[in-house]
Amino acid sequence: MSQLPEQFARTSVPTSADVAQAAGVSRATVSYVLNDNTTVRISDATRRRVRAAAFDLGYVPHAAARSLRAGHSRMVLLPATHLPAGLLQRRFFTDLQSDLRRLDYTVVQYGSAGLDPDEAVRAWAELRPVAVVAPAGVPLTPHGIGMLTRSGAKAVITLGPQPVEGAHALVLDQREVGGSAVRHLLSRGRRRIGVVMPREPGLALFSEPRLAGALQAAEACAGARVRRLPLRYEEASAAELAARWRTLGLDSVFAYDDEYAMLLMRALQDAGVEVPAETAVVGAGDLMLGRLLRPRLSSVSMELATAQPPAEMIDRLVRNPGGAPERHDLLRARTVARESG
Amino acid sequence: MSQLPEQFARTSVPTSADVAQAAGVSRATVSYVLNDNTTVRISDATRRRVRAAAFDLGYVPHAAARSLRAGHSRMVLLPATHLPAGLLQRRFFTDLQSDLRRLDYTVVQYGSAGLDPDEAVRAWAELRPVAVVAPAGVPLTPHGIGMLTRSGAKAVITLGPQPVEGAHALVLDQREVGGSAVRHLLSRGRRRIGVVMPREPGLALFSEPRLAGALQAAEACAGARVRRLPLRYEEASAAELAARWRTLGLDSVFAYDDEYAMLLMRALQDAGVEVPAETAVVGAGDLMLGRLLRPRLSSVSMELATAQPPAEMIDRLVRNPGGAPERHDLLRARTVARESG
DNA sequence: TTGAAAGCGTTACCAT
DNA sequence: ATGGTAACGCTTTCAA
Numbered sequence: 001m002s003q004l005p006e007q008f009a010r011t012s013v014p015t016s017a018d019v020a021q022a023a024g025v026s027r028a029t030v031s032y033v034l035n036d037n038t039t040v041r042i043s044d045a046t047r048r049r050v051r052a053a054a055f056d057l058g059y060v061p062h063a064a065a066r067s068l069r070a071g072h073s074r075m076v077l078l079p080a081t082h083l084p085a086g087l088l089q090r091r092f093f094t095d096l097q098s099d100l101r102r103l104d105y106t107v108v109q110y111g112s113a114g115l116d117p118d119e120a121v122r123a124w125a126e127l128r129p130v131a132v133v134a135p136a137g138v139p140l141t142p143h144g145i146g147m148l149t150r151s152g153a154k155a156v157i158t159l160g161p162q163p164v165e166g167a168h169a170l171v172l173d174q175r176e177v178g179g180s181a182v183r184h185l186l187s188r189g190r191r192r193i194g195v196v197m198p199r200e201p202g203l204a205l206f207s208e209p210r211l212a213g214a215l216q217a218a219e220a221c222a223g224a225r226v227r228r229l230p231l232r233y234e235e236a237s238a239a240e241l242a243a244r245w246r247t248l249g250l251d252s253v254f255a256y257d258d259e260y261a262m263l264l265m266r267a268l269q270d271a272g273v274e275v276p277a278e279t280a281v282v283g284a285g286d287l288m289l290g291r292l293l294r295p296r297l298s299s300v301s302m303e304l305a306t307a308q309p310p311a312e313m314i315d316r317l318v319r320n321p322g323g324a325p326e327r328h329d330l331l332r333a334r335t336v337a338r339e340s341g
Numbered sequence: 342m343s344q345l346p347e348q349f350a351r352t353s354v355p356t357s358a359d360v361a362q363a364a365g366v367s368r369a370t371v372s373y374v375l376n377d378n379t380t381v382r383i384s385d386a387t388r389r390r391v392r393a394a395a396f397d398l399g400y401v402p403h404a405a406a407r408s409l410r411a412g413h414s415r416m417v418l419l420p421a422t423h424l425p426a427g428l429l430q431r432r433f434f435t436d437l438q439s440d441l442r443r444l445d446y447t448v449v450q451y452g453s454a455g456l457d458p459d460e461a462v463r464a465w466a467e468l469r470p471v472a473v474v475a476p477a478g479v480p481l482t483p484h485g486i487g488m489l490t491r492s493g494a495k496a497v498i499t500l501g502p503q504p505v506e507g508a509h510a511l512v513l514d515q516r517e518v519g520g521s522a523v524r525h526l527l528s529r530g531r532r533r534i535g536v537v538m539p540r541e542p543g544l545a546l547f548s549e550p551r552l553a554g555a556l557q558a559a560e561a562c563a564g565a566r567v568r569r570l571p572l573r574y575e576e577a578s579a580a581e582l583a584a585r586w587r588t589l590g591l592d593s594v595f596a597y598d599d600e601y602a603m604l605l606m607r608a609l610q611d612a613g614v615e616v617p618a619e620t621a622v623v624g625a626g627d628l629m630l631g632r633l634l635r636p637r638l639s640s641v642s643m644e645l646a647t648a649q650p651p652a653e654m655i656d657r658l659v660r661n662p663g664g665a666p667e668r669h670d671l672l673r674a675r676t677v678a679r680e681s682g
Numbered sequence: 683t684t685g686a687a688a689g690c691g692t693t694a695c696c697a698t
Numbered sequence: 699a700t701g702g703t704a705a706c707g708c709t710t711t712c713a714a
Contacts, residue, residue: 025685027685058488058491062467063468065706066708068689110450150399151354151399288575288600366701368691372692372693406690410691410693410694685713686711
């Protein structure tokens with residue numbers, strides 16, 4: 001049964017018809033056997049013949065043909081950003097991916113770098129995904145959500161600092177990060193607080209909400225002042241800021257994240273500004289690296305708290321579409337006090 | 342022309358047949374117009390009618406149906422690893438993605454976390470990609486390559502420390518990294534060289550070749566000795582290693598990468614071992630962070646040198662399949678001397 | 683227990 | 699210049 005009836009079969013990709021011919025049965029029987037269809041009885045001998053033929057030919061079903069026939073796919077699309085994903089987001093995606101696989105979805109990341117918003121959404125829609133999970137930084141508009149929905153997506157979900165009208169939202173509210181840092185600094189008696197704002201494009205998506213949270217937290221305390229400090233991720237930029245530090249009259253700084261904090265803290269120390277005596281420094285992300293500095297870096301630790309695992313939420317929304325947009329806050333922030341402030 | 346002829350059309354995903362009906366033409370004409378087919382003449386009035394109908398209905402072509410009909414896709418599949426991708430690899434993928442898009446390929450990342458090698462390859466083959474670019478860490482065997490080829494992949498390319506039999510290879514030869522670091526240390530008169538080996542699973546793929554390169558470089562120098570130093574990415578593990586440092590009799594260490602180098606250097610300093618006087622430390626990756634340490638971290642700087650852009654290579658292999666496996670070395674390593682060694 | 687046939691959305695060929 | 703029709707690979711209903 002492992003002979004090739006036609007030489008031609010070797011040159012082209014084997015189809016279920018080839019398997020049927022090799023096994024001496026009909027295409028329907030092949031489908032029944034390979035999909036373990038239980039509504040129909042097939043003899044064990046036939047089953048074995050079909051499986052052997054499929055194996056011999058190296059037959060692999062054609063996903064596009066299958067989902068075309070089925071009228072729907074089980075593809076969950078994750079449009080990828082050009083933004084450097086943080087550790088937190090990478091872990092989130094890794095977990096989401098394996099959880100969704102367990103629920104029998106196919107997870108596909110689709111890079112949209114260099115497409116304008118309309119082209120991008122159109123490209124996603126062509127793939128007819130059953131659900132779309134769009135991280136911050138992808139250009140998803142209410143119009144785009146409509147296009148995805150009309151092309152069959154049962155659930156469109158945003159993941160990021162703020163929801164988008166018409167889609168479900170897994171909200172990572174960055175305001176909590178700035179808020180936690182500032183409340184921590186206030187509790188330590190600091191009042192004139194700088195907030196580092198990365199000049200790198202794209203990060204504004206995160207830094208602006210962090211600043212907003214910082215401002216909001218400062219309002220709770222009379223006499224507290226918050227000031228923006230634009231900074232490029234370069235030694236020269238940090239040195240320049242440190243050189244005029246004393247003219248700013250600040251007693252503390254929330255440095256956007258641990259990497260900017262390291263950069264700034266080093267520049268401050270080099271400029272003779274004592275940390276934390278003269279200026280307290282707080283980062284965010286709680287990287288291992290911050291613990292290796294002297295003084296050890298205080299940092300806002302973030303984690304994702306999910307009542308229901310995101311994969312299950314997606315599955316639920318897919319099975320039961322059309323409900324009102326859901327919104328879930330995932331980000332929990334907590335400042336870990338170390339030596340720098 | 343924006344009226345809906347049937348209410349039914351609103352509830353389901355519009356097809357080219359719906360567009361044809363709305364525009365009062367045949368499906369063929371719709372296809373001609375929307376694909377700008379030049380071999381056939383269509384009146385401008387008809388063209389406008391068709392386009393307007395497509396727009397009104399929100400028609401988006403169905404990629405699966407299209408590639409089923411065409412008999413081939415233009416999908417380039419990038420199986421994703423569970424491994425944390427380095428900066429270098431992320432940049433590589435970002436560039437590859439936009440370059441391939443310019444050549445009109447669709448790039449899809451497919452997460453295979455939690456699948457065994459056979460399942461994974463089968464899942465990839467079901468998608469009928471025209472090319473597969475497999476980074477290190479995905480379980481691609483010669484058998485898997487055969488399965489992909491038989492299911493229509495015109496090019497299978499590995500990206501990583503070593504080639505796989507039967508596939509084209511973009512080789513990132515990590516031996517050069519260890520070699521460059523050790524040659525640097527030797528030139529500074531160091532002879533008893535430790536090499537940090539991360540205990541984290543998965544990193545062995547990179548650390549073992551780096552060690553091999555280090556050993557090879559040391560052979561060129563009589564009296565040079567190289568010793569493995571297993572280390573977990575944790576402060577406790579580094580402290581333990583630092584505590585027994587002097588019993589090891591080493592005068593220098595290549596610390597796998599900048600992060601492990603920072604961890605170890607801090608632990609050494611805390612244990613009273615002077616850097617670089619007593620022990621020289623070299624990292625790899627040339628991260629900004631290393632420049633912020635005191636002493637500033639010496640590091641192996643890596644870059645990808647490509648004679649032909651990888652996207653063009655893939656395009657060439659796809660258009661002209663069946664050639665002998667190609668192999669290209671991409672990684673160039675060069676040690677940047679700073680203060681730590 | 684098995685086979686024939688229809689149909690998913692597209693495009694290419696051959697008529698009109 | 700435009701329209702009918704067949705075919706891509708697969709699943710499923712119905713009939714034998």
